[in-house]
Amino acid sequence: MNEVALDQPVAAELGLSVGDTVYLGPAPDSATSPVRVVAIYQSRPDPAEVAKRERHLRLHLPFLARVLGAPDKVDRFSIGLNPHISSDSALAALNQNAFGYRAYGTAVIASESSQTFLVVSRFHRAIAVITVVASAVFLLCIMLLKVEERRLDAAVMRFVGVRRRTIFGALLLEATIIAALGCLVGTGLAWLAGLATNAYYGRFFNTALTFSRITPGIVAFSVVLSLLLGAGAGALAAWRLVRTRPMALWGRG
Amino acid sequence: MTAVLIASNLVKDYPMSGDTVHALRGVSLVVQGAEYLAIAGPSGSGKSTLLQLLGGIDAPSSGTVEIMGTRLDTLSDRELTRLRLIRLGFVFQRFHLLPVLTARENVELPMAEAGMSPAARRARALELLGYVGLAHRAGHRATQLSGGEMQRVAIARALANRPAVLLADEPTGELDAATGEEILDLFTRLNRDGTTVVVVTHDDRLAAQAGRVIHMLDGRIDSEASLQTADQSTRYPAAPR
């Protein structure tokens, strides 16, 4: 009897195990070719397939071609080259005489099939930019409010002779510390959100793929940007405060 | 004369950092209509607290306050607020005008709350500002006025709804001597024109203008004196009623 290997999710869904017999065919009313399950495999998670929820199995090529009624037809060949052969020269040679097919390097295939994810990446980046803009506005507003709350204190300090530079520096330091604390908390939140995202989508799509990954580079970029925005907002708010006359700060000017 | 304000055995205690501050220790007081009463005393003697209780801004720990026959402790918060709106006028040490509004608009505020029509309250506001000598500054924002001008606008605002009693807490506290004199004159004129005035002050000149002075010390009335008030300046016309 011919043999088949089943993808693990398919075996689980259909309640099949090694040794069982199934019937295959090209159409629902012609599933008459018996095959024996000889193996259950775990396929490598493929992001391109994750949303499709297709059922995969593996057969010997001649048998599959026979079942489909196309005994000498395939979709593609995979070619492994000898160590001393360059892929460019092999491609050139193959495509020179190609008729009805075309040869591609693996990198090109990978790049083309990744287009979907490039689009998703661009989308995520755009959303991130919008979020950062909204956060920056929010941050600036809050910093302004917090600094303005201290205008009477600032006025008194100016009255007693404290320099603008000192007040500015103190407020900037405060803003930077708050920004740094926020970065810490935010990094922790992002890590937790990443865990939750991977757990949720892993279960949702029944896959071992990683959906969210926080790399040191991402952390570094986010921290630097947040610190810059936080300190920048604090600096702007502090500058507005110190350039106002003390009497105006006091409410009398 | 009929009593417009009766305070009976007022006690007020405040919790403060685990301790209790006895701001008032049993103060009784009667204010007659058209009277000019000054409440004087050193800082911490309880005079501002007494004024706040008389005005219904705060509630006593015990004792009662009656304004024109109505006991304040029988009123709901809404009724008390309404009473303050139409029966009382307040003047504060720090003026407390709304800085975003003009002088006229500040004076109109209580009248708008009382439901007066825009035209009527505008006319009355201008009249009151004229009374306090600031008709020419009606369109200026509060922040554009001097301290004395702001206090006069505050007085005009306090008169907006024709109050039975005008309560003032240190009205000259933030003003220089000359400006303070102007305010003194104004209060005297108000009283001469029939308004009952109760002023809390540690300013002897202000106290000297009153018909009766109560001295407070440590939360009690220490002494009381009636004074003859001299007929003051006729610089300004009579108060609009």
Place this chain on the structure above:
Amino acid sequence: MSGMSWLRRSLGRHPLRSALAVAGIAVSAAMLLDMVMLSGGIEKSFAQLVLARGFQIRLTPKGTLPFDTEATFPGAGRTIRMLRSEPAVQSAGAVLGTSLFGRARDSLVTLFGYGIQPEAQGLYSLEVGRDLLPDDTAGVLLSRPAARLLRTGVGDTVTLVGRLDPQVVTAQVSRKLAVRGLVRWVYDYKGQPSVGTILPVMQSLAHRAAGDRASLIMVKIRDDRAAGAVAARLSQMLPSLEVSSVADLVKQFKQRLVYFRQLSFILATMSLIVTVLLVATLLTITTNERLGEIATLRAIGLSRATIVRQVFLEGTTLTLIGGALGLTLGLATARYLDGILTSFPGLPAAFSFFVPRRESLSLAGLVLLVSGSLAGLYPAWLAARAPIAATLRAEAT
């Protein structure tokens, strides 16, 4: 002095503060709007696409969606005859989708071929020239990209070849066809070079021994409302085929793009939270700054209700202005984001992710307004409960 002028002056007291709050709300509102458009847009756009030519039911090989795979099913003609005899069915047309080649000068270019039944087709709209007749074995319709690729136009002749054999370097089938018209294929992606012939011609060109095979049958029924019931009945009559109503297709499509719906929900929620936080923080700090003023107003007789109303109105006004600006900004950013997402390979060019619908935009606007107004609850409560005497005492120190 009216309440509105007091409100206007209060918001203008700190113009930069108010402007920043409005800007923050506008950006959040724009994001909210975009996410609302995204969550409903996918479904709406896809449904519109599927119903573009009025065919409410699709029949495909079992377990597949239209043009999802290269699978075909036999006996298309027999199935069509059976369908056309159904009283509920107004028209039915089979389609075969296949890849094939066209001769352009000395080279072969890859094309996508549609084999159609012109008398009952739901795949294209004619732009230039004329349509195919049902028995037109010598005619072909081209998409504009195909016409450019083949360097040809209406009235010219093109050669389509199929079943290429690389061993003998020849095409087993070659047909010379006259270009009858240029059409816009509803389900083509941007730049897709597609050609269309009548079904028997394409079956002969197909790179498999096609016979009477088709990829898809499109069915138009007389009563839109009965689509679900008719689909269920056809499914029982044709158990070897997958019968899908528009609702079924939309459901499947939504499942494929579930990530975007979930993302839109999360981002929309976050936008609302940001709006609420911004308005609440601004009003709380502003109220705290004005507690002395508020205590004075209460002392001179203004009721709690007046104070609370004023605080509420400030929050509502900021949200209204920010929301209005956010609407304009949101429509602009939606266009930009749609441009990104519609560059997904293989996505029909007519498809949109961000679709503005009056009901959802109105709902989003209402939710934003209510949220922004409710954000004033806490500061209004602060203002209302401020003890007059204690506050005045604190102000005096």
